[in-house]
Amino acid sequence: MPPHPSSRVQKAREKLAARLREIRKDEGISGRELAVRCGWSESKSSRIENAKTPPSDADIRVWCRACAADDQAADLIAANRQSAEAHVEWRRLQRTGLRRLQETTGDVYQQTKTFRVYVSDVIPGFLQTVGYASALLSSIADFRGTPDDVSDAVAARMRRNEVLSNGGRRFSFVLEESVLRYRLCSAETMAAQLGHLLGAMDLQNVAVGIVPFSEQRAVWPMPTFTVFDDRRVHADTLDAASTLTQPSQIELYTRAFERLSQQAARGAAARALVADAVASLGG
Template sequence: MPPHPSSRVQMAREALAGRLREIRKDAGISGRELAVRCGWSESKSSRIENARTPPSDADIEAWCRACAADDQSADLIAANRQSADAHVQWRRLQRSGLRRLQESTGDLYRQTKMFRTYVSDVIPGFLQTPGYATALLSSIAQFRGTPDDVSAAVAARMRRNEVLGNGARRFSFVLEESVLRYRLCGAETMAAQLGHLLGVMNLQNVAVGILPLAAQRTVWPMPTFTIFDDTRVHADTLDAAATLTQPSQVELYSRAFERLSHGAVRGAAARSLITDALASLD
């Protein structure tokens, strides 16, 4: 099989192949012995180890079982799946614009019971007003050169965000204080956005914490991410929105969110930071 057209996916495949090779070597068995234990040809073991053939879930389970490393199979299967998922998301963003990207997460949003979101750059999508979302998505579309479907994308985001009003779901947000002051839109639009943020803080199923600029940090600022229940993480970078499903990855981001949340102020102290940001717009 030739290299995957996406360098990101190919790198993920090669990393997975490298981990499988290390597991075999740690078990002290040859590729031939592995093939015998798994009940397939030696050439198949070689193709998998050299990233020429992507393994199936069953292949990974058999490989780990043959090497007495069953405890690693869940992480490896998740890594194998998420590399393809990440590529699909990137392709959609490039070819289909921003509306379909908003709609593609609708089912996930409806299925999730607990959302945990940390943001270091913008107001969380869940909490955006139409005006703020329009300014933000317009800048993204212009920067990335995607089709101009911002109005439809904003409408899709607002429909998606209706999940916020479902009292059966819980939301926990941690924002860097700088997010309140970044000028991604005009003063009037930003004032409406900050006012909306103050209103959302009254919802019983929503918790908002803000990390003050002057606070001593135990966790450094990092890219924005959202944890869906305890099963999935979306972590944003400049070139892609990575989907992480390996249990060890979800645990790592959960630990980071817990520490970030511990340093955030809430209630009256958080409201004070927001009203200070509002006052600075004058």
């Protein structure tokens, strides 16, 4: 099989193949012995180890069992499944406009019961007003040169965000104080957005923590990410959206969220930070 046209996917496949090869070597057996234990041809082992043939979930389970490494199978299977989906370039996601991107995540939002959201740059999408979302998405569309469907994208985002009013779902947000200060829209729009944030903090199923500028950091500010239950993580960079499903990856991001959450101001202290940001708009 030729290399995958996406260099990111091909690198993920090669990384998986290297891990499988290491597992075999750690067991101290040859490719031939592995093939015997797995009940398949030696050439199949070679194709998998050299990233010529992507292994199936069953292949990975058999490989790990043959090498006494059953405890690594779950991570490897998740890595195998996400290799073609983990890094999707924004230009591919947004080439038909921003509305469709808002709608494609709808099923994930409906299926999730607990959301953990960390943001270091903008107000979380869940908590955005129409005005703030319009300004942000307009900026994104202009920067990326996507079709101008901002009004439709904002409407789709507002529909998607209706999950926030479902009392059966829990939302935990951790914001850097910088999020309250970055001016991505007019002062009036930002004041309305911060007022909306204060209102959301009253919801029973919503917890909002804000890490103050003055806090001595135990954990550094990170790029924005969202943990959906304990099943997947969405982590964004400037050029790509990453969907992570390996148990070890989810555990890493969950641990990061808990560390960041411990440093966040809550209740009256968090409200005071928002009020200070509102007051600064009039300066």
